[in-house]
Amino acid sequence: MSLAEQIVTDQPAEGWVTADGRQIGPVMMEMRNITLRFGGVEAIKDISFDIRQGEIRAIIGPNGAGKSSMLNVISGFYNPQEGEVWFHGQRRPRMRPYEVARQGVARTFQNIALFEGMTVLDNVMTGRLNHMKAGVFRQALWFGRAEREEIENREKVERIIDFLEIQSIRKTPVARLPYGLKKRVELARALAAEPKLLLLDEPMAGMNVEEKEDMSRFILDVNDEFGTTIALIEHDMGVVMDLSDRVVVMDYGRKIGDGTPDEVRSNQDVIDAYLGVAHD
Amino acid sequence: MPDQLLFAMEVFLNGLMAGVLYALVALGFVLIFKASGIFNYAQGVMALFAALTLVGIMEGQVPFSHLINAVFGTEIHHFGWHLPAVAAILLTGVVMVALAWAVNKLIFRHLVGQEPIILFMATIGLAYFMEGLGDIMWGADIKKLDVGLPQGINAWIDETTFNAFGYGFFIDNLDIWATVIAAVLVIALTIFSQYSKQGRALRAVADDHQAALSVGISLNFIWVLVWSIAGFVALVAGIMWGTKSGVQFSLSLIALKALPVLMLGGFTSIPGAIVGGLIIGVGEKLFEFLVGPLVGGATENWFAYVLALLFLVFRPQGLFGERIIERV
Numbered sequence: 001m002s003l004a005e006q007i008v009t010d011q012p013a014e015g016w017v018t019a020d021g022r023q024i025g026p027v028m029m030e031m032r033n034i035t036l037r038f039g040g041v042e043a044i045k046d047i048s049f050d051i052r053q054g055e056i057r058a059i060i061g062p063n064g065a066g067k068s069s070m071l072n073v074i075s076g077f078y079n080p081q082e083g084e085v086w087f088h089g090q091r092r093p094r095m096r097p098y099e100v101a102r103q104g105v106a107r108t109f110q111n112i113a114l115f116e117g118m119t120v121l122d123n124v125m126t127g128r129l130n131h132m133k134a135g136v137f138r139q140a141l142w143f144g145r146a147e148r149e150e151i152e153n154r155e156k157v158e159r160i161i162d163f164l165e166i167q168s169i170r171k172t173p174v175a176r177l178p179y180g181l182k183k184r185v186e187l188a189r190a191l192a193a194e195p196k197l198l199l200l201d202e203p204m205a206g207m208n209v210e211e212k213e214d215m216s217r218f219i220l221d222v223n224d225e226f227g228t229t230i231a232l233i234e235h236d237m238g239v240v241m242d243l244s245d246r247v248v249v250m251d252y253g254r255k256i257g258d259g260t261p262d263e264v265r266s267n268q269d270v271i272d273a274y275l276g277v278a279h280d
Numbered sequence: 281m282p283d284q285l286l287f288a289m290e291v292f293l294n295g296l297m298a299g300v301l302y303a304l305v306a307l308g309f310v311l312i313f314k315a316s317g318i319f320n321y322a323q324g325v326m327a328l329f330a331a332l333t334l335v336g337i338m339e340g341q342v343p344f345s346h347l348i349n350a351v352f353g354t355e356i357h358h359f360g361w362h363l364p365a366v367a368a369i370l371l372t373g374v375v376m377v378a379l380a381w382a383v384n385k386l387i388f389r390h391l392v393g394q395e396p397i398i399l400f401m402a403t404i405g406l407a408y409f410m411e412g413l414g415d416i417m418w419g420a421d422i423k424k425l426d427v428g429l430p431q432g433i434n435a436w437i438d439e440t441t442f443n444a445f446g447y448g449f450f451i452d453n454l455d456i457w458a459t460v461i462a463a464v465l466v467i468a469l470t471i472f473s474q475y476s477k478q479g480r481a482l483r484a485v486a487d488d489h490q491a492a493l494s495v496g497i498s499l500n501f502i503w504v505l506v507w508s509i510a511g512f513v514a515l516v517a518g519i520m521w522g523t524k525s526g527v528q529f530s531l532s533l534i535a536l537k538a539l540p541v542l543m544l545g546g547f548t549s550i551p552g553a554i555v556g557g558l559i560i561g562v563g564e565k566l567f568e569f570l571v572g573p574l575v576g577g578a579t580e581n582w583f584a585y586v587l588a589l590l591f592l593v594f595r596p597q598g599l600f601g602e603r604i605i606e607r608v
Contacts, residue, residue, distance in 0.1 A: 101496030113491035130496040132477040
């Protein structure tokens with residue numbers, strides 16, 4: 001039995017309620033036997049795992065384990081040589097990143113990719129682009145519908161800006177913001193798309209303790225309040241164990257563990273990988 | 281007021297009007313450069329091509345007629361219709377959009393991620409290809425273009441200034457129209473880019489490709505859109521220049537005048553293109569008027585380039601361009 005089948009059969013298909021009362025739904029996205037190569041290097045080796053509706057799913061692992069590559073496969077920035085991606089019970093064909101985004105998968109980047117020349121508000125507004133219908137000509141001529149759309153979307157964006165407590169920098173050009181706030185603006189832009197699945201690539205990298213606490217709180221609130229499914233990569237083990245419902249552990253492109261934080265913590269392979277037992 | 285001063289004022293005004301036309305060409309460069317980082321050497325040829333196509337469609341000229349006649353021994357030249365200017369302009373607009381699509385599909389899609397110099401070389405190739413294409417399609421003769429824009433001296437300005445100063449200013453109606461149209465175009469483009477969905481997507485692509493993809497923007501679509509807008513701007517520039525001095529192949533050389541305009545204005549600034557165009561326009565006319573007689577005239581040929589050179593030495597990012605600061 002392959003690992004993927006095992007996961008599906010081991011756990012109730014319709015989901016379950018965790019010990020602390022969190023609702024985990026059915027499988028939303030499934031990676032089946034993904035292999036990704038760059039030339040001769042295998043960044044991801046035959047990995048399968050799933051992401052369930054409403055959960056916070058973490059991908060952890062030492063440097064170079066292939067975590068970011070995995071996130072890039074999910075968001076369509078990389079296309080794996082082997083394996084299948086299933087989304088909402090359908091096999092996803094080869095897609096370009098913007099097509100994946102239009103399916104409701106939003107993401108942030110490890111090295112912040114914001115539109116530096118634009119204001120915070122404009123940056124967050126770009127997240128709404130796929131919710132705006134008026135075509136080029138209508139836009140160009142500024143007919144009523146385009147205007148109404150702009151106003152509606154603006155309201156949604158303002159709510160997100162309030163939610164993430166960045167009202168005071170709404171009109172500030174992003175280039176002038178400190179690192180921690182940029183991370184938050186990037187999260188706001190991803191949220192503005194009202195994604196079904198939110199991918200966060202090291203949302204707390206380079207932050208101090210206080211900023212990390214803020215970001216953790218925001219991630220939990222987002223999951224709570226909007227019911228957004230979240231998959232995140234993070235180095236800080238403490239943060240990961242506190243936040244996530246289930247954890248995938250990667251090392252050298254392979255999956256070495258998968259389960260609740262407690263299960264993963266007691267997994268000997270995971271302990272070895274983190275404590276640095278020699279690989280053969 | 282002394283005559284000399286009045287005459288200088290007239291020269292100044294005429295310079296402004298000429299500057300508007302430079303600005304129009306420069307604007308096309310800026311649009312494409314901002315969104316895709318491509319310095320489009322073919323922008324001037326696009327203006328020429330647009331003007332040629334416009335005349336051809338208006339006059340009902342059969343495209344490739346020389347080629348067809350040479351191959352099949354036929355004698356076809358005209359469809360025998362005359363289209364109204366508005367219809368012809370719309371059709372030419374369609375041609376320019378098709379051209380934008382083809383250019384992206386056939387050339388720039390395959391060059392994504394290449395060095396800027398390679399993209400630049402591709403546009404040089406494109407420029408010569410389009411010049412040849414225009415020649416084969418519509419013929420190399422100088423054509424008259426008249427889309428119904430008023431031409432000739434503006435009598436009202438002439439009279440008013442004559443009554444006020446005893447000296448009538450010679451301002452061409454066409455120049456006034458060019459100024460108005462350019463102003464409308466710039467305002468429309470600004471509103472479009474600042475407040476519309478596609479405009480926002482366009483600025484996003486100009487800023488960061490990866491981030492743009494992550495919010496669901498198709499780079500290809502935006503590039504076709506930008507090249508279409510640049511094609512449209514080229515069409516407007518082609519109409520103005522074509523009406524003023526006939527549609528001829530030297531039109532593509534005005535692209536070179538846009539270069540100093542860009543040096544002044546900065547490659548990434550729309551207001552910069554406008555102000556740069558006006559400065560070059562006024563500068564070269566006034567310089568010719570004031571200094572020209574001392575050095576034997578013909579300063580208009582080189583003034584713009586010398587000015588650009590000075591800018592390159594002292595303010596390489598131009599008046600409005602983004603300052604490039606290298607972090608070490």
